[in-house]
Amino acid sequence: MKNSINISTIAFEDKIYKKITPFDSLPSPKKEEDNAVILGYNCEHVSFSYFSNRIDIWYTEKTIPKGTPNSNYLPNKNALVLKMVFNGNQTLVANAITKVKNPKPLYTDIGNAFVVNQSEFEEIIIKSRYDRISIFENENINFDPKRTIPKEAELVPDKVYHFSNGSVVLKKIKITPALKNSKAVFAKLITKSNGDAYDRTGSVFVIPAKKDGVLTTILDAYLYGLNKLPVHIDKNKKEYQGIVKENSYAPAIEILSFFTPFGVDYYNSKRKINNYNWAKEVVYKQEVTSLIPTEEDEIWIGVFIGNYDIGGHTVSLELDVHPAIERKNLNTTVKYINPLFSTVNTMEMSGQNYGGLFANDTLRVNFELKENIKNLQLLYTTTGHGGWGNGDEFVPRMNKIFINGEEVFKIIPWRTDCATYRLSNPASGNFLDGLSSSDLSRSNWCPGTLTPPYIIPLSQLQKGNHLIEIVIEQGANEGSSTNHWNISGILVGQLDNIDN
Structure with missing residues (x-):
């Protein structure tokens, strides 16, 4: 004083x-x-x-x-x-x-x-109030067929590995006490172009290290090839690798669906336009609390960006872990996480097929609830793809979900706000009508944005066997443009903790 x-x-x-x-x-x-x-x-x-x-x-x-x-x-x-x-x-x-x-x-x-x-x-x-777990820092995701696949026996925690010709980075992390007792967990991803000029499909995903009766995960395919994955065959006899849960296989848990912009950072100085102040990077951040299997001791976390560019993209990823202040309610429940399907082909650069079956077939998955789940929800993420004017990227298409024959959800997934992100897209093409490619409305995504999941309540489902069906009005292919849909569906909820 x-x-x-x-x-x-x-x-x-x-x-x-x-x-x-x-x-x-x-x-x-x-x-x-x-x-x-x-x-x-x-x-x-x-x-x-x-x-x-x-x-x-x-x-x-x-x-x-x-x-x-x-x-x-x-x-x-x-x-x-x-x-x-x-x-x-x-x-x-x-x-x-x-x-x-x-x-x-x-x-x-x-x-x-x-x-x-x-x-x-x-x-x-602010930083003192929560923990930050660094997963990747300025890691390059590119197309490099010369990369050597590591041996399974050599895999250790806290080391970065590259798979699928360089298009996937993966690391095993330990589940910390802070993660176990967290109120909220956010995944924060930062991307920059390292030479690739185009907008690309991206995914951040989790693979549980403990398989719990599951014999195969996508990690087995990264290590030993696509033939490790079970094959789903559509009505036209086309094969899709590892897209649905089966008795011996579970898809990865997608925690972020994102799309890179057109060349942010790398192309900023190569396309200067007056009054266009290009972003230096794109930051994506989304709450993923319900999707982190905190009852495990360790998990794998990966990032995929589909691209055939030798420079590719640079990514940094962290988990921001916010503590639960009301400790009296901690550990009274455990998370229920059950990935049912994913057509996100994170092994695209190794030949995994795109999810194009919806033009002639319905995706069906049988699943069992071994007990009643509190607050059961389906997290459904969907984006449409297929270039040029009549492709599903640019044409609204109906999505419907049925469970046990009853329609539980329908939507035409569509984004009309893509022009908001123009300053993240320096390499985007500019048209004679004054539009930029990055401005165009799309099937639930924009260059440089996240696509969060739709939350579908399923509290009516009881213990037992069930059938989920995904119906998408996918358009016909146009020349070399192949229509396809990246969708993922994950059941989440809570189980009673028998230890309390």
């Missing part, structure tokens, strides 16, 4: 930081007329307006101690704040003034703390 400054401190990543705030830089109060007596002191009333919030303060200058519960709201250097009311509905009132003998400071070496400014201190505060 004697120096008329406030020093705020925080410990973060084994360092102590401090912010120094002069009193005269604090928000200025407005004098109010209704005084009050608190703890025997006649207290004056002032109010602050801060970020459209009203904070009412009652304070006295007659006490030896000085200060405030919130360092932003100090009427003057002689004040002791005894009451605060936030927006008229949250009240904090002092009930005693007690002298503490031999108080110990929270940090003993404040003099050597790192001095930071206001904005830096706010950043540190």
Whole structure:
């Protein structure tokens, strides 16, 4: 108080930081007329307006101690704040003034703390509240047939591996206590072009390391080839590898469906346009709490970008793990995660077929619920593809889902907001009518965006065997343009935890 400054401190990543705030830089109060007596002191009333919030303060200058519960709201250097009311509905009132003998400071070496400014201190505060698990950092995803496939016996946690001619990066991570006890988990992906000019299909996915009776996963195909995957045959006798769950096989759990922009970063300087301030990168972030199998000890996390470019793309991926504050409710349930189907061909660069069966067939998957699931939902992600004007990328198509013969969901998945992301697409083609390719509306995706899943409630489903059917009005192929759909379906919910 004697120096008329406030020093705020925080410990973060084994360092102590401090912010120094002069009193005269604090928000200025407005004098109010209704005084009050608190703890025997006649207290004056002032109010602050801060970020459209009203904070009412009652304070006295007659006490030896000085200060405030919130360092932003100090009427003057002689004040002791005894009451605060936030927006008229949250009240904090002092009930005693007690002298503490031999108080110990929270940090003993404040003099050597790192001095930071206001904005830096706010950043540190926010970062200190949650954990960040780095998965990939500036990893290259490209087409490189010379890449050597690692041997299964050599796979270890926390090491990055490249598969499918370089188009997939994969890492095994441990499930930390923070992940197990999290309130929310977000996947944050950053992409930049490293030479590829085109918009590409991308997927972030999880493969459980513990197979739980499943004999085969997509990891087996990455290691030993497509012939490890079970084959689904449509009415035209065309084969699709590993697209539905079977007794011995489960598809990967897709946690992010994304699309790269046209050449962000790499092509920024190669196509300069006045008043077009190209983005330096694209950041995708989505909550994936229900899709991370936190009952496992370890999981594989991968990123796929379909491309045949030697430069390809650069990706960074992290999980942002936010803690559960109400600990009394932790571990009373366990997650139920059951991937039923996925036509996202993450082995495209190894010959895995596109999901083009819907033109002549219905995708059918039999599944069993071994017990009743709380809050059972189907997370359904769908995007249409097939170039040129009449391709399914540019033509709205109906999607329908049936369970046990009953229609439970239908939608025409479509995005009309793609022009919003023009500044992430420097290499996008510009047409004579003034449009850019990245502006065009598409079947549920845009260059440089995420495609979040539709959430379909299925609380009516009980324990037992069921049949799910996916019907898409896929158009006919046009010349060399092949229509296809990337879809994934994952059942999620909660199971009772028998240990509680």
